Amino acid sequence: MLSIDNLHVSVEGKPILNGINLDVKAGEIHAIMGPNGSGKSTLSSVIAGNEDYEVTKGDIVFKNENIIELAAEERAHKGIFLSFQYPIEIPGVTVTNFIKTAINSNLKARNESEMPANKMLKKIREKAELLEIDSRFLSRSLNEGFSGGEKKRNEIFQMAMLEPSLSILDETDSGLDIDALKIVANGVNKLRNKDNAVIVITHYQRLLDYIIPDFVHVLHEGKIVKSGDKSLAHELEEKGYDWIK
Amino acid sequence: MSLADKLVSSFLAFELDINVQSPVHNIRTEAIKEFEKLGFPNKKLEAWKYTSLKNVLKEDYTIFSKKKNVLEFKNIQNYFLENTETYKLVFVDGSFDPFLSQTSHDGVDICILSAALTKPVYSKIISKYFNTSINKKDSLSLLNTAFSKEGVYIHIPKNKILEKPVEVIHFATGNEATLMLQPRNLIVLEKNSQAEIIETHQSLTSNPIFTNSVTEIFVDQDAHLDYYKIQNDNLTSSLIDNTYISQQKKSVAKVHTFSFGGKLTRNNLNYFQKGSYIDSIMKGITIIDENQLVDHHTLVDHANPNCESHQDYKGIYSGKSTGVFNGKIVVDKIAQKTNAFQQNNNILLTDKSTINSKPQLEIFADDVKCSHGCTIGQLDHDALFYLRARGIPKKEAKALLTYAFANNVLESVNIPSVKSRIKKIIANKLGVDLGFDL
Numbered sequence: 001m002l003s004i005d006n007l008h009v010s011v012e013g014k015p016i017l018n019g020i021n022l023d024v025k026a027g028e029i030h031a032i033m034g035p036n037g038s039g040k041s042t043l044s045s046v047i048a049g050n051e052d053y054e055v056t057k058g059d060i061v062f063k064n065e066n067i068i069e070l071a072a073e074e075r076a077h078k079g080i081f082l083s084f085q086y087p088i089e090i091p092g093v094t095v096t097n098f099i100k101t102a103i104n105s106n107l108k109a110r111n112e113s114e115m116p117a118n119k120m121l122k123k124i125r126e127k128a129e130l131l132e133i134d135s136r137f138l139s140r141s142l143n144e145g146f147s148g149g150e151k152k153r154n155e156i157f158q159m160a161m162l163e164p165s166l167s168i169l170d171e172t173d174s175g176l177d178i179d180a181l182k183i184v185a186n187g188v189n190k191l192r193n194k195d196n197a198v199i200v201i202t203h204y205q206r207l208l209d210y211i212i213p214d215f216v217h218v219l220h221e222g223k224i225v226k227s228g229d230k231s232l233a234h235e236l237e238e239k240g241y242d243w244i245k
Numbered sequence: 246m247s248l249a250d251k252l253v254s255s256f257l258a259f260e261l262d263i264n265v266q267s268p269v270h271n272i273r274t275e276a277i278k279e280f281e282k283l284g285f286p287n288k289k290l291e292a293w294k295y296t297s298l299k300n301v302l303k304e305d306y307t308i309f310s311k312k313k314n315v316l317e318f319k320n321i322q323n324y325f326l327e328n329t330e331t332y333k334l335v336f337v338d339g340s341f342d343p344f345l346s347q348t349s350h351d352g353v354d355i356c357i358l359s360a361a362l363t364k365p366v367y368s369k370i371i372s373k374y375f376n377t378s379i380n381k382k383d384s385l386s387l388l389n390t391a392f393s394k395e396g397v398y399i400h401i402p403k404n405k406i407l408e409k410p411v412e413v414i415h416f417a418t419g420n421e422a423t424l425m426l427q428p429r430n431l432i433v434l435e436k437n438s439q440a441e442i443i444e445t446h447q448s449l450t451s452n453p454i455f456t457n458s459v460t461e462i463f464v465d466q467d468a469h470l471d472y473y474k475i476q477n478d479n480l481t482s483s484l485i486d487n488t489y490i491s492q493q494k495k496s497v498a499k500v501h502t503f504s505f506g507g508k509l510t511r512n513n514l515n516y517f518q519k520g521s522y523i524d525s526i527m528k529g530i531t532i533i534d535e536n537q538l539v540d541h542h543t544l545v546d547h548a549n550p551n552c553e554s555h556q557d558y559k560g561i562y563s564g565k566s567t568g569v570f571n572g573k574i575v576v577d578k579i580a581q582k583t584n585a586f587q588q589n590n591n592i593l594l595t596d597k598s599t600i601n602s603k604p605q606l607e608i609f610a611d612d613v614k615c616s617h618g619c620t621i622g623q624l625d626h627d628a629l630f631y632l633r634a635r636g637i638p639k640k641e642a643k644a645l646l647t648y649a650f651a652n653n654v655l656e657s658v659n660i661p662s663v664k665s666r667i668k669k670i671i672a673n674k675l676g677v678d679l680g681f682d683l
Contacts, residue, residue: 048634052626076636088631092649101645101679102635109636158635 001026001197002047002166007058009039009046009222016042018222019058024166027194031208031233032201034219035241040201041085043219044170047199048082049075062166077109079165083155083172090142095154096124098142099161106162127160131187148175156187163191168199173207185210205237218244248302248425249284252388253277255308259392262309269362269393272376277391283384295569295601296540301483301509304453306425308392310338314418316449318345324414324447329662331412331443334397338418339426341395354400355411358429361398370400374433378461378489378517385513386487389459393429397460401438401468410441410660415458417482419450430460434468434496441471443663448482455483462490462498466520470498473663477506477670480535487513494520494549501658502529503667504539505674515544518552518580525554530651530667532674534564544573547580547613556587559651562598572617573605580610587617592624592650594643624650644675 002024009017016039024030034040046053047060049072060067067075090098104114115123128138131153143151152172159167169188173181188198188211200211208216208230216232217224218241225244226232236244246254256277264270285302286293316337325333332355335345341357349355354367361367362375376393379386397413415428434440448454464470476484484507490498504510516525531539545554560568570589591600604617624646632642648671658664672679 050630050634052630071639072630072633073636073638073642076634082634084631084634088625088628090628090631090646090649092652093645098632098635098645101641102632102637105638105641106636109638162635 003061005059008056010054010056016222024197026197029198029213031213031216032219038219039222040219044168044201077106081159081164081167083169085171087143087151087155089144091144093142095138095142131157132183149180156184160191165196170201173202205233208233253281273391276387280384280387301455304423306423307421308425310421312420314420326662330409332409334413336415338420356398358396358398374463378491385457385485386459389427389457392427396428397430399432401434401440403435405438407440413444415446417448417454419452423453426456428458432462434464436465437467439469443473445475446478446484448479451481453481457485460488464492464496464498466493468496472500474502476504476510480508482507483509485511489515491517492523495522497524499526504531505670509538511540513542517546518549521549521551523552527556528654529558530654531560533566536565538567540569542571547576547583550580551582553584558589559654560591561647563594565597568600570602576608576610576613578609581612583613585615589619591621641677644677
């Protein structure tokens with residue numbers, strides 16, 4: 001589904017990623033771990049199409065198409081979803097209005113007609129329930145005054161609504177207490193199927209007790225320095241990142 | 246001949262057309278004399294520093310529209326509110342159109358100034374209120390006064406709550422190659438009465454139109470005024486709106502000004518607080534582009550204790566457009582416990598757009614709360630990426646953020662069809678097909 005080949009990325013002339021290779025197939029869960037500053041968030045932003053990052057070399061192929069030149073919204077239309085580490089507060093736009101606009105934008109891009117209001121409402125209710133989100137919460141301004149846990153749950157709620165092929169969860173576990181973590185992980189697990197894939201980006205192994213990865217990759221100084229199965233995550237938890245370097 | 250000279254010399258012709266014996270005529274004669282001395286304002290005046298009328302005044306405007314154009318309702322119905330019962334006062338090229346209007350004399354007077362100025366039954370109200378609140382040093386108000394003849398006359402008696410809003414629309418049809426319009430409006434809300442009024446100036450032509458409007462509003466004790474100015478005219482029309490609101494104790498007067506269109510729009514919105522416990526509310530959304538200019542000059546004269554004023558103006562500028570916000574608040578020595586709040590937030594979407602924002606506070610009392618804030622920024626870059634990462638295209642994402650920025654001004658709009666009209670205009674102005682239904 002996703003194939004990253006020798007990806008080099010700079011921000012304001014400073015190299016951050018130095019030759020990333022990654023293959024993600026449908027049905028798989030990949031975890032990308034690494035110390036702060038190793039380039040984890042850069043990788044997720046670049047896959048999602050953030051124009052602040054400059055790809056200096058390499059390719060990102062998604063569903064057999066090179067997406068390097070595509071805008072963020074075009075990548076979303078193709079089925080890429082990024083759960084933000086720091087979801088942005090947008091006063092004046094409610095969660096419901098936001099998700100409606102997003103869904104209909106995606107449908108429009110695929111030349112499909114807008115989702116009827118009753119169907120939309122039903123889906124919103126269903127997915128809100130899955131993530132134990134109160135309906136009052138949906139009429140609040142997007143992320144404004146939300147707690148850390150509420151923001152992250154709201155991200156996964158959006159993922160559930162948009163049903164992407166590839167979900168990138170960027171530090172979704174940060175700022176979550178154990179109950180919220182379980183809700184989020186449960187949501188992600190329920191949304192899994194053989195046709196979609198998940199990349200979990202995390203500093204800690206904690207989330208991986210609940211979202212079990214098929215592969216674990218360690219990122220260091222903009223390169224994947226080690227790959228393995230889920231036992232690698234435990235090893236990192238015990239020994240820290242120093243032995244990898 | 247300059248436009249000012251042309252206007253002064255046209256006054257004699259104007260006099261042939263009106264009753265020069267009426268007491269109002271002395272007011273007109275005085276006004277034209279003063280205008281002749283002052284002329285049009287220029288950029289040397291502090292209040293006109295950022296707004297030049299030069300391009301507007303260079304046209305050779307027809308001052309008295311001669312040719313009559315008839316408008317058919319079906320061709321202009323889009324300019325009226327949808328699904329809302331309203332009284333209607335419709336003017337076409339400066340003349341009242343009785344066929345398109347719906348007036349009332351049933352316990353209230355919703356009619357026209359030409360009648361109020363000439364019929365004896367109105368003379369008491371006219372002599373009590375007409376021309377009593379305008380700034381006698383403002384040459385544009387003086388000019389309007391000199392030619393005051395036609396416009397809106399609304400009188401709501403004591404304890405009367407107007408059950409339908411009043412829609413006021415001034416159409417320009419292009420019957421003349423260029424046209425200057427000077428509507429003069431008088432609105433009186435007696436004690437404990439309520440009214441909602443919506444005012445629009447709409448040109449149906451690309452011929453240059455210049456409107457110099459004066460509206461005097463008197464809001465007596467415990468009365469409530471809710472006024473909406475929808476300014477969405479085309480790019481060959483310019484508007485100078487001089488509005489004077491005098492409030493008596495415990496009254497509330499709220500004015501929303503929505504400025505989206507026109508070549509040049511200047512709003513001089515003046516509030517005079519003549520009693521205690523008054524609330525004066527001014528809100529505005531400005532969204533302009535190309536070479537448009539919108540200038541909001543507000544004045545609140547806090548002349549009595551325990552009063553409040555609230556100002557909240559949002560501006561979004563693209564192209565080479567220019568915005569001006571000048572908010573003057575005067576707190577007299579006796580106006581203790583005044584609470585004056587002023588906020589002006591702006592977004593510049595392009596490098597070539599400009600906003601000149603200036604709070605002007607003159608406070609002579611010591612026990613008051615006055616706050617003012619002004620921001621100038623761009624759309625949040627990270628927020629834009631967030632929306633786009635969810636599949637919302639750049640243009641729609643920008644529109645959504647712009648709408649969200651201005652949204653809280655719409656919250657205080659009490660007429661649903663006004664709100665939906667504004668939302669539609671905003672979507673249209675931003676070039677998107679979004680409902681903004683929250």
